[in-house]
Amino acid sequence: MPATNHKLTTEEMARFVADGYLRFDALIPEAINQPIIEELRALESNKINQIFGQPADAGGPPRPASLTPLSQCYPAPSLLGAMLNLPEVQGIIESLVGPDPLFDHDFVHRLPAGSTYHQHLHVDAVVDSGDPTFDIQLFYFPHAVAPGAGGTRFVPATHLRRTRAEGVSRYQHLLGEQQYSGVDGTLMVFHHGLWHAGQPNPSDVDRWMYKIRLNPSVSQVKRWNMDDFERIHNDASDHTFALMRHDSVAQILRTMQPWQKGHESRYEQMQRARLWRYLSNDPGFDVDYYHTRIEQRGRIAGEQR
Amino acid sequence: MPVRQQILYLWLAEGALDTETVGWAFHDGTSGAGPQLPEAEPPYPTGLAALQQGWFLIQSPAPYALHAGAEYEVSYLANEFVFERRIDIQG
Numbered sequence: 206m207p208a209t210n211h212k213l214t215t216e217e218m219a220r221f222v223a224d225g226y227l228r229f230d231a232l233i234p235e236a237i238n239q240p241i242i243e244e245l246r247a248l249e250s251n252k253i254n255q256i257f258g259q260p261a262d263a264g265g266p267p268r269p270a271s272l273t274p275l276s277q278c279y280p281a282p283s284l285l286g287a288m289l290n291l292p293e294v295q296g297i298i299e300s301l302v303g304p305d306p307l308f309d310h311d312f313v314h315r316l317p318a319g320s321t322y323h324q325h326l327h328v329d330a331v332v333d334s335g336d337p338t339f340d341i342q343l344f345y346f347p348h349a350v351a352p353g354a355g356g357t358r359f360v361p362a363t364h365l366r367r368t369r370a371e372g373v374s375r376y377q378h379l380l381g382e383q384q385y386s387g388v389d390g391t392l393m394v395f396h397h398g399l400w401h402a403g404q405p406n407p408s409d410v411d412r413w414m415y416k417i418r419l420n421p422s423v424s425q426v427k428r429w430n431m432d433d434f435e436r437i438h439n440d441a442s443d444h445t446f447a448l449m450r451h452d453s454v455a456q457i458l459r460t461m462q463p464w465q466k467g468h469e470s471r472y473e474q475m476q477r478a479r480l481w482r483y484l485s486n487d488p489g490f491d492v493d494y495y496h497t498r499i500e501q502r503g504r505i506a507g508e509q510r
Numbered sequence: 511m512p513v514r515q516q517i518l519y520l521w522l523a524e525g526a527l528d529t530e531t532v533g534w535a536f537h538d539g540t541s542g543a544g545p546q547l548p549e550a551e552p553p554y555p556t557g558l559a560a561l562q563q564g565w566f567l568i569q570s571p572a573p574y575a576l577h578a579g580a581e582y583e584v585s586y587l588a589n590e591f592v593f594e595r596r597i598d599i600q601g
Contacts, residue, residue: 377535
């Protein structure tokens, strides 16, 4: 697989579990970033035409159907296909959702210069299932986006909160929220649950962003580069209130965002630990002993029945 | 003079009114005629600070029952405090 040398490290995976996103600046080469706009323009037109029952005759590559394996989407000479097949991109995808995930949907988000379009914070789709599996959403910005010029707003580490899609619109601002800005060819990858919102584009430059959602079709366990796994994957004794490591997965997972203060952060840690248990296939993994303490007593209670 | 309501939501770090603001939202029934608040930073560092600046608390979060099996779930921000102030505006 071309992705072998471009998979995420354990440390990067742990940061994804903690923050719900990873960012790769200037990952996509200019040879794709510059000419891809015409393909995105055609896709956008075809999508809009389809919504209104009109012929999708704007040219460009055929649009994939949901459930299509990613390897069959956007065949050559599509530039989108070339972007998605870059070894660097395949490495990220495979690390998070395994090989050849399923196409869910995609969308071209073009914000015209001067657009006042403004979204409330939301989660895509519907309230999530209770299991730890997850989809990813790639956000590809082919051109530079200046600060405040329509970049997507998002709140790091909100991805494990189970909410209705529209239920988070009440939060106008949270400490630590970010609005994307960056250079040409930047790729962000979101856990599907991350709270985000489109923002106005007061600049004089159209803002282009391509988003694609991918569903895993196989287990997501240990799909990344495992070279550093044994070194930083901790056992359940890594505990702030007893003995703790500063070089472990637990230390990454106990790092909170500015909006996560007080005792509430302990429940965040438990949810992150639960997701890491799934990804690492280690049901005894823990961060600061919260699961372990309860499970130990639960076993005793079970023995006494 | 007509009176219009301004509403301020503060989400605090914990259930106590004097804990730190982590989120905020402002809805202005005066359509800009009344005093405004900064948007890019918390308008008040705590809920208590909002009281001290003349806001009236109209809702505070009550402790809620824990549901078996979901005690450790995270969902909406629990510590939601709602304030109002009434503004006389020119009719």
